[in-house]
Amino acid sequence: MNILVKKSGPMTTLQDLGRLGFQKYGVLVNGAMDSFSSRIANILVGNAPTEASLEMTMLGSTLELPAGTLFALTGADLAATINGQPVPQFRPVYVKTDCTLRCGFSKRGCRGYLAIAGGFDVPLVMGSKSTYLRAKIGGYKGRVLQDGDVLEIGTASAVAQTFIHNITAKADRPAPFVTVPWFAPCSFIFGEDEIRVTQGQQFNWFTDASVQDFFQEPYTITLQSDRMGYRLEGKVLAYREKRDLVSEPVTFGSIQIPADGKPIILLADRQTAGGYPKIASVIYADLPRLAQRQPNTQLHFKEVTLAEAEQYYFQQEDYLAQLAEIIAQRMA
Amino acid sequence: MDNIDELLKNAKIQPLGEAAVQVTFGETINPQYSSCARALAAELDRQAIPGIKECEVGYTGVAIFYEPLLLRQTKLENADANLSHSFQVISKLVRQTLANLKLSEENTAPKVRVPVCYGGEYGPDLEYVAEYHKMTPEEVIKKHTSGDYLVYMIGFAPGFPYVGGLPEEIATPRRSTPRLLIPKGSVGIAGSQTGAYPLETPGGWQLIGRTPLELFRPNDMVHPSVLSAGDRLEFYAISEEEYKRIQAQEGSGTK
Numbered sequence: 001m002n003i004l005v006k007k008s009g010p011m012t013t014l015q016d017l018g019r020l021g022f023q024k025y026g027v028l029v030n031g032a033m034d035s036f037s038s039r040i041a042n043i044l045v046g047n048a049p050t051e052a053s054l055e056m057t058m059l060g061s062t063l064e065l066p067a068g069t070l071f072a073l074t075g076a077d078l079a080a081t082i083n084g085q086p087v088p089q090f091r092p093v094y095v096k097t098d099c100t101l102r103c104g105f106s107k108r109g110c111r112g113y114l115a116i117a118g119g120f121d122v123p124l125v126m127g128s129k130s131t132y133l134r135a136k137i138g139g140y141k142g143r144v145l146q147d148g149d150v151l152e153i154g155t156a157s158a159v160a161q162t163f164i165h166n167i168t169a170k171a172d173r174p175a176p177f178v179t180v181p182w183f184a185p186c187s188f189i190f191g192e193d194e195i196r197v198t199q200g201q202q203f204n205w206f207t208d209a210s211v212q213d214f215f216q217e218p219y220t221i222t223l224q225s226d227r228m229g230y231r232l233e234g235k236v237l238a239y240r241e242k243r244d245l246v247s248e249p250v251t252f253g254s255i256q257i258p259a260d261g262k263p264i265i266l267l268a269d270r271q272t273a274g275g276y277p278k279i280a281s282v283i284y285a286d287l288p289r290l291a292q293r294q295p296n297t298q299l300h301f302k303e304v305t306l307a308e309a310e311q312y313y314f315q316q317e318d319y320l321a322q323l324a325e326i327i328a329q330r331m332a
Numbered sequence: 333m334d335n336i337d338e339l340l341k342n343a344k345i346q347p348l349g350e351a352a353v354q355v356t357f358g359e360t361i362n363p364q365y366s367s368c369a370r371a372l373a374a375e376l377d378r379q380a381i382p383g384i385k386e387c388e389v390g391y392t393g394v395a396i397f398y399e400p401l402l403l404r405q406t407k408l409e410n411a412d413a414n415l416s417h418s419f420q421v422i423s424k425l426v427r428q429t430l431a432n433l434k435l436s437e438e439n440t441a442p443k444v445r446v447p448v449c450y451g452g453e454y455g456p457d458l459e460y461v462a463e464y465h466k467m468t469p470e471e472v473i474k475k476h477t478s479g480d481y482l483v484y485m486i487g488f489a490p491g492f493p494y495v496g497g498l499p500e501e502i503a504t505p506r507r508s509t510p511r512l513l514i515p516k517g518s519v520g521i522a523g524s525q526t527g528a529y530p531l532e533t534p535g536g537w538q539l540i541g542r543t544p545l546e547l548f549r550p551n552d553m554v555h556p557s558v559l560s561a562g563d564r565l566e567f568y569a570i571s572e573e574e575y576k577r578i579q580a581q582e583g584s585g586t587k
Contacts (some may be wrong), residue, residue: 020385020386020397021385021386022386022490022556023386023388023395023397024373024386024387024388024389024486024560025486025490025491025548025556025557025560026486026487026488026489026490026491026492027556027557125550125551126550126553126556127553134489134531135489135490135531135548135550137550198347198349198350201347201348201354246359246360246361246390246391246392247390247391247485247487247494248354248356248390248391248392248393248395249348249352249354249388249390249394249395250348251348251349251351251352251395251397252349253349254348254349271487271488272388272486272487273388273390273485273487273488281347281348281349281350282349283349284349284350284351305414305415306347306350306414306415306416306419307413307414307416307417309349309350309416310350310400310416310417310418310419313350313351313400314400314401314404317401
């Protein structure tokens, strides 16, 4: 079984949870920008949460799905339709016959995720299916999807086959697709509350006025933002004194301040090390929400302690585990 | 020279977000800090501690990436309520490891030899570098091949080495306008750094030659990068014929 990409959209890549263990060799981690949405999409179709999904940015793809496909759409609302009928998000959807899934411009959020029961059958490169654009490896031929690409679907797991059996058993009316009456509630990924951060290693390098500005003033995500990082525009931040920083490792969410004083939030395609002082780090629990913010929208930052950051992370992971359990029960 | 035991004892441990810590031995580029970093990373890798995902060696220290969920049940005495549980578990573990770390004073790693075809189309800036230092191109090559190099870390691009030890006499500022595309394998100079580009990429380095070695091998799960932090390095000059012969070998070996 395979999927024909009729229209790819401008920035559609295959991403799983990243290429771990090779940062010491300068190999980027990559992976889904909003890993929560990617994992939920896969759980909804009976895949392992580590399976790859299609990450579509701002404008989605038009895909020809073969009969017998079970899929789920999560993340940004790309106003997906099949035969003109809106396809709901955050739930498993099954197509009995060949059909065309059209995803459009995002109505809410920035990155939509599509998971398919059986996953995408592309080779693992260094243990991951994530697309590594710079090195041209991983994902589909190491690149962004293009019109006319054909994506092979993997073999559905026993769990996924049970999902398919149960979803079709309950559907009797003729329709281009069948789905379930419930959905996985994930609206927290769209909130516009402050983005919570912990102090970065060089937090004390910044003037008091700059620290105050950072937490009180709005910062706009510029159009020069991508999977590598969000470049922000706002009150310029200054160091107390000119000091050299030797390149050191960075992480997903590190906020570094180059000499021009404009913050850059490092994201999924960040380099493994950076030489700019880090004022703060976005907490893991807020990374999905950050990944769903569109360019030209404003961010506010709020400081939390490391202990709080960990608690929020645990809460989010516990919530995901609960959702996975409920989904498994409903589909069993 | 700092006392190694003191360096290990005085290591700074800071959070890098809530799923990593940065252990730092100093603030400058120094072979001793680098040895401490490598020794700590190697020991943690050897122990294969559940919850630790990977260690990344930098110039001055090590970043340790961990999964807080896997450390959630680990018992902790005298916990600090402002610090996360997992940070404290990892910090304690790092302190214990540092206390038992045995470090040899000398880097006995074998030298990795990197063949370079200097000048011509392979090194379009060799003439410029020679002129800049009022030397002949041959003298630049002689200096570059005589350096005692240490790979401090791999970064910027997969397999790209940050190398220290370039002879001062051929240190050259970057080009004022970066090139949009630097061919794979290019060997260059930027200030007092030298290195080789494993991938085609934009960059402002002065290009003096090119190596036929495949520095990044994505199909090799064990050693995707020919070079690792801590390697000693030696460049040696080869002819264009040798370049082509090695390149052909490399191509068939990695595909």
